[in-house]
Amino acid sequence: MAEAAFGAAPALASVPALEIAGLYKHYGASHAVDGLDIVIPQGELHALLGPNGAGKTTTLRIVAGLLRADTGRVSVLGHDVATEPTEAKRVLAFLPDDALVYGKLDAVEYLEFVAGLWGIDASVAATRAEELLRWLELWPKARERAETYSRGMRQKLALAGALIHEPQVLILDEPLTGLDAAAARQVKDLLIERVRAGGTVILTTHILEMAERLAERISLIRAGRIVAQGSLDELRAQAAAGGGAGRGGGSTLEDVFLHLTAAPPAA
Amino acid sequence: MTALRPGSAGWLLRHELRLAWRKLGFRSSRPWLIAGASLWLAYHLAPYGVLSVGNSVATAATPGASASEHAGAIGVMVGAALWAMFTLMVSHAITYSVDALFERGDLDLLLASPLEPRHVFLARGLGVAVSSVTLYALLLLPFAHVGLVTGHARLMAIYPALAALALLAAAGGLALTLLLVRVLGVRRARTVAQLLGAFVGAGFFLVMQAGNLFGDATLSRWWQAVRSAAESESSWWLARIVRLPFDAMRGEPAALAALLTLGLGAFAGTVAFTARRFHLGTQESTAAARPSKPRADRGPAPRSLRFRSGLALIVLTKEWRLIARDPQIVAQTLLQVLYLVPLVFVWGRQGDIGEVLVPAIVLAATALASGLSWITVAAEDAPELVAAAPVDGGRVRRLKLLAALLPVWLLVAPAGVFLAATRPLAALVLGGCVLGATISAGLIHINVSRPGDRRQMNRRGKGNKLGAVLEMATSLTWSAFAWGLVVWPRYAAIAGVAALAAPMVALRIGRMRRREAAAA
Numbered sequence: 001m002a003e004a005a006f007g008a009a010p011a012l013a014s015v016p017a018l019e020i021a022g023l024y025k026h027y028g029a030s031h032a033v034d035g036l037d038i039v040i041p042q043g044e045l046h047a048l049l050g051p052n053g054a055g056k057t058t059t060l061r062i063v064a065g066l067l068r069a070d071t072g073r074v075s076v077l078g079h080d081v082a083t084e085p086t087e088a089k090r091v092l093a094f095l096p097d098d099a100l101v102y103g104k105l106d107a108v109e110y111l112e113f114v115a116g117l118w119g120i121d122a123s124v125a126a127t128r129a130e131e132l133l134r135w136l137e138l139w140p141k142a143r144e145r146a147e148t149y150s151r152g153m154r155q156k157l158a159l160a161g162a163l164i165h166e167p168q169v170l171i172l173d174e175p176l177t178g179l180d181a182a183a184a185r186q187v188k189d190l191l192i193e194r195v196r197a198g199g200t201v202i203l204t205t206h207i208l209e210m211a212e213r214l215a216e217r218i219s220l221i222r223a224g225r226i227v228a229q230g231s232l233d234e235l236r237a238q239a240a241a242g243g244g245a246g247r248g249g250g251s252t253l254e255d256v257f258l259h260l261t262a263a264p265p266a267a
Numbered sequence: 268m269t270a271l272r273p274g275s276a277g278w279l280l281r282h283e284l285r286l287a288w289r290k291l292g293f294r295s296s297r298p299w300l301i302a303g304a305s306l307w308l309a310y311h312l313a314p315y316g317v318l319s320v321g322n323s324v325a326t327a328a329t330p331g332a333s334a335s336e337h338a339g340a341i342g343v344m345v346g347a348a349l350w351a352m353f354t355l356m357v358s359h360a361i362t363y364s365v366d367a368l369f370e371r372g373d374l375d376l377l378l379a380s381p382l383e384p385r386h387v388f389l390a391r392g393l394g395v396a397v398s399s400v401t402l403y404a405l406l407l408l409p410f411a412h413v414g415l416v417t418g419h420a421r422l423m424a425i426y427p428a429l430a431a432l433a434l435l436a437a438a439g440g441l442a443l444t445l446l447l448v449r450v451l452g453v454r455r456a457r458t459v460a461q462l463l464g465a466f467v468g469a470g471f472f473l474v475m476q477a478g479n480l481f482g483d484a485t486l487s488r489w490w491q492a493v494r495s496a497a498e499s500e501s502s503w504w505l506a507r508i509v510r511l512p513f514d515a516m517r518g519e520p521a522a523l524a525a526l527l528t529l530g531l532g533a534f535a536g537t538v539a540f541t542a543r544r545f546h547l548g549t550q551e552s553t554a555a556a557r558p559s560k561p562r563a564d565r566g567p568a569p570r571s572l573r574f575r576s577g578l579a580l581i582v583l584t585k586e587w588r589l590i591a592r593d594p595q596i597v598a599q600t601l602l603q604v605l606y607l608v609p610l611v612f613v614w615g616r617q618g619d620i621g622e623v624l625v626p627a628i629v630l631a632a633t634a635l636a637s638g639l640s641w642i643t644v645a646a647e648d649a650p651e652l653v654a655a656a657p658v659d660g661g662r663v664r665r666l667k668l669l670a671a672l673l674p675v676w677l678l679v680a681p682a683g684v685f686l687a688a689t690r691p692l693a694a695l696v697l698g699g700c701v702l703g704a705t706i707s708a709g710l711i712h713i714n715v716s717r718p719g720d721r722r723q724m725n726r727r728g729k730g731n732k733l734g735a736v737l738e739m740a741t742s743l744t745w746s747a748f749a750w751g752l753v754v755w756p757r758y759a760a761i762a763g764v765a766a767l768a769a770p771m772v773a774l775r776i777g778r779m780r781r782r783e784a785a786a787a
Contacts, residue, residue, distance in 0.1 A: 064655045068784065089657035100649035104592040105585070112574045116581030117656035126572040145592075161652070 015078040017042045017169050017200035018063065023072030025058055025224075032058040033069070034224030040202060040217075042077075042168075045195045047211035048204045049257065050221035056204040057096075059221075060171055064094035076169055090118065093167035097174035099158035103147030107138050107157050110146065111164050118165035125164060132160040136186070151178040159187065170194060172203040176210060188214060208257055220257065232256075279382070279390030286371075287363070287398045307405060314410040318417050339497035340490065342510045349512035351471050352403055353432055358464035359399040360440020361447070362457055367391050368444060368541075369453045378545070388542040392437050392534060399440065400433035407516075421518030428515040428523060431530030438533035441541055458598045465602050578658060579666055586643045586670035589721075596721065600638040604631045624682070625693050626750040629700045632679050633742035636705035639671035640712045646721035668709040675705055696752040704745035707770035711737045714777025733776070741769040 018040040025033040033055045040046045048056045061067040063074055065085050074081045079088040101110055108129060115125035133139045136156045146154060155178055162170065170191075176184045191201045191214065205211050211218050212232060220228040220235070228238055239256045271278040368374060368391065377387045407425055414422025447456035496502050507514075514522035575581060590596060644667050647653060653663055679701050687694035715734045719727055727734070744766040751759030 064651075066651050066654050086657045086659075089655055092655070094651075094655045096651060100652040102585075102589060102648045104589050108572055109585070109588065113581055113585045114652065114656075115574060116576060116578060117653065117658055119578070119657070122574040122576035125576075126574040129574070130572050 013042060015042070016040060016075075017044070017077060018202060019073075019075045020059070020063070021073045023059065023062065023074065024070040025055075025062060025067065026070060031224050033062070033072075036072070036221075036225050038219060038226055038229070040200065042200050043195060043198050044217060045191060045201045045215050046203075047215035047218045048202065048221055049206070049208070049211045049218050050204075052206065054221040055224035056221055057173055058224075060094065060173055060202075060204060063171060064092065065089055066094070090165075091168040093162035093165065093170050095158055095162045095170070095172045095175065097177055099151075099154040101146045101149075101154050101157050101161070104145055106145050107133055107142045107160070110157060111161060114161040115164050120165050128164055128166075129160070132163055136160055152180055152183050155179055156183060159190075163190075167199070169200045169202065172201070174205060175203050176205070176207065276383075276386040276389045276393075279377075279386055280393050283367075283390050283394035284397060287394055290366075307409075310405075311409040311413055314413045315417070318410070318413055318419060339506075340494040342513050343493055343497045343506055346510040346513040348471075349432075349516075350509065351467055353436060353512070354467045355464055356399040356403065356432065356436035357439045357443070358460045358467065360395050360436050361444050361460035361463070363395050363398050364391075364440050364444035365448065365453060365457045365460065367394060368441075369448060374545070384542055384545075385539075388538050388545070392441060392538040392541070395440055396430075396433040396437035396534070399436050400429055404429055404433075410516075422516070424518035424523055425516045428512060428526055431515070431523075431526040432512060434530035434534035435526075438530075438537040441537045445541065445544060455594060458594065461602060462598065578662070582663060582666040583670045583673075586667055587674075589648075590639065590642060590670075590674075593721070596638075596642060600635050604635065622750065622753050624686070625697050625700070625753050626746040628679060628682055628697060629704050629749040630742055630746040632675050632701045633704040633708050633745060635678070636672055636675045637708040637712070637738050637742070639675065640668055640709040641716060641719075641727050642721055643667040643671045644709070644712045645716035645719050645727070647718065648721070650718055664713050668713060672705050672709055676701070693753055696749055700745055700749040700752070703748075703766065704741060707741045707745065707766070707773075708738065710770045710777075711741060711773040714773040714780070737769045737773055741766070744769065 016039050018038070020036055020038045023033050023036040024031070036055070036059060048059070050056050058067065062069045063076065063081065065081050065088065068082075076088040077091050079091070081088045102113075105113065111125070111129040111132070115122070115129070120128075130139070133142050136159065138153060138156055138160065141149070141153070146157060149157065159175075162172075172191075175187055175191075179187060188210075191203070195201055195216075203210075203215075217229065217231055218235060219226050228235055230238065235256045239259045271281060374387075378384055407429060411422045411425040414420060414425075444456060447459055451459065497506050511522055511526060515526040575584060644664060647667075654660065656663075679697070683694050683697050683701075686697055711734060715731070715737060716727070717731050717734075744762060748759060748762040748766045751762045
């Protein structure tokens with residue numbers, strides 16, 4: 001009964017946060033996503049790690065409903081993005097690497113707009129906006145237009161916009177680009193916090209250190225498909241078993257990464 | 268192909284002119300160049316007509332021959348027209364300088380290179396001069412060529428005189444740009460340049476139409492006034508200055524020397540000044556870097572926030588905020604309306620005001636609606652944010668359209684009320700046609716327009732020829748329909764059918780595109 005009041009019932013814990021099966025997307029002759037499968041359970045901090053042009057961003061844009069896949073099935077908390085786009089989008093926040101903010105709106109107006117798009121109750125959103133702005137240290141500048149913000153501040157504002165509707169699944173594309181050390185630390189803490197509270201965070205990165213430190217599980221993407229998946233230890237083992245890992249067994253993720261992405265995808 | 272040494276001022280100027288040429292968007296393929304050149308050759312007939320038939324102009328153009336009683340007055344009038352042309356050149360020079368000095372962003376690259384900074388700014392300045400004079404050179408140089416053939420060889424002085432005017436305009440444009448950017452910021456400086464150009468242009472048009480406006484009696488009285496002023500002792504100096512470009516162009520040595528000295532001196536001085544300003548770093552290179560002052564009425568941060576709710580209110584508020592905070596967009600859209608003012612004046616004298624007012628307002632409203640709906644629909648700053656939101660995309664687009672059209676309807680409303688009092692039928696036509704035309708314009712942008720950057724509003728047609736054609740067709744056919752309904756109601760149906768064509772095509776294209784997107 002209480003659930004009915006919120007419209008969408010909270011997803012059962014057994015439903016995966018993100019499920020992708022047989023995803024293909026090509027631009028002209030090049031296959032950006034080439035038969036990608038992945039299942040990410042709820043409550044996980046998952047990193048998609050891969051070299052430039054591996055298909056990470058394309059995949060995430062399909063998940064966010066910004067791109068249409070050629071074939072394949074994508075569902076977010078059980079909602080198919082092709083057939084139930086509104087339900088899928090409601091539980092999802094997508095944060096591209098280039099912050100989506102309006103230069104001519106101030107931070108408060110921006111959050112009001114985003115909250116309105118996600119249909120968040122105005123008074124709830126106002127309270128949450130203040131919390132977020134204070135926490136991200138944007139509050140003193142909350143009434144200045146975003147065109148006067150530095151790149152890092154715009155990133156933080158976009159992040160506040162993503163969090164204002166309390167998404168159950170948070171997707172970030174290269175989240176730390178342009179942030180200074182303090183802000184990067186804040187974002188990292190925030191992501192860990194959200195996962196602890198039961199949320200799911202999926203991020204792409206080419207910063208190996210970030211994936212290594214943060215993510216519980218890592219998927220290595222190469223040429224539009226997943227070539228390896230697991231915790232760092234599992235990946236290490238996989239690389240070692242895969243055949244005499246280049247330089248002395250490969251102990252860091254960097255070695256694993258270079259080894260696994262350099263080899264042609266297995267099968 | 269070239270003997271220009273890389274890094275020299277000439278080499279830089281070539282780079283500069285190539286950029287200017289590409290910015291114009293012309294294709295430099297051979298057939299286009301040949302077509303343009305033949306058109307220009309054909310245009311030589313016009314000065315031929317003026318010089319061989321217009322006897323008094325020809326006498327005025329020959330120094331020393333003051334046989335014609337009108338010569339003095341003609342000199343003053345032509346001189347004034349040339350100064351008006353000069354003002355247009357300055358307005359163009361400002362627009363070009365804003366781009367070349369502040370927006371193009373290659374100045375840092377050039378100044379960081381081991382080139383002589385003086386050469387960099389010299390080339391920039393010459394680029395400003397060449398680009399602002401090109402159009403007028405095409406218009407005026409044929410007079411020099413025809414003069415050579417018809418025995419007025421001294422008209423060849425048009426060449427150096429135009430060059431001097433161009434240098435003077437470049438100097439004025441550069442100096443005004445530095446000043447305007449400093450005071451107003453980059454984008455507003457550009458708007459001021461456009462406004463200057465528009466006002467001079469509109470004023471010029473009105474003067475040309477003075478006969479229609481004021482009647483021949485008033486006009487001949489003016490003519491007498493100009494004549495006596497041109498010949499009187501007291502205003503001799505003023506007349507000299509007004510006549511200066513004309514005298515220089517007809518080869519009067521003193522005038523030409525004066526104009527050349529003025530142009531070269533001003534140009535050299537301004538270029539040196541500009542270079543020093545940039546070298547010392549006293550000129551800010553971007554206005555955006557300057558933080559806007561937090562407005563006092565709101566305070567730095569409020570004690571508690573109050574948000575609006577409801578998708579419609581949210582979208583309308585956001586679009587209106589963005590439009591209102593962009594003085595550039597407001598100015599550009601209103602400019603289009605400004606161009607219509609002289610038309611209304613001219614036609615209005617000849618006929619019934621209702622016949623003119625109704626189609627003119629329909630035309631203006633369509634232009635406004637077109638610009639604003641392009642801004643709200645196509646120039647969304649964060650399209651992916653909106654696309655990722657759990658709302659119906661079609662509903663958001665319709666709301667954005669409403670945000671664009673409501674202000675236009677509000678602007679037109681007073682005219683409707685005014686007409687309703689005197690000519691209810693015309694008011695009815697006005698209301699119907701404004702609604703139809705503005706909604707059609709909006710439908711075109713929803714269905715055909717490509718996403719763009721709002722700063723590119725005036726160039727929105729460039730990437731999308733189809734949209735530009737449909738836009739123009741809508742504004743023309745709907746105002747023709749409105750005019751038909753007021754003047755010849757019997758035949759108006761034809762225009763009415765035409766008026767519906769553009770939105771129908773747009774809808775069809777939109778449906779096709781959506782089907783393709785769904786299939787992909």
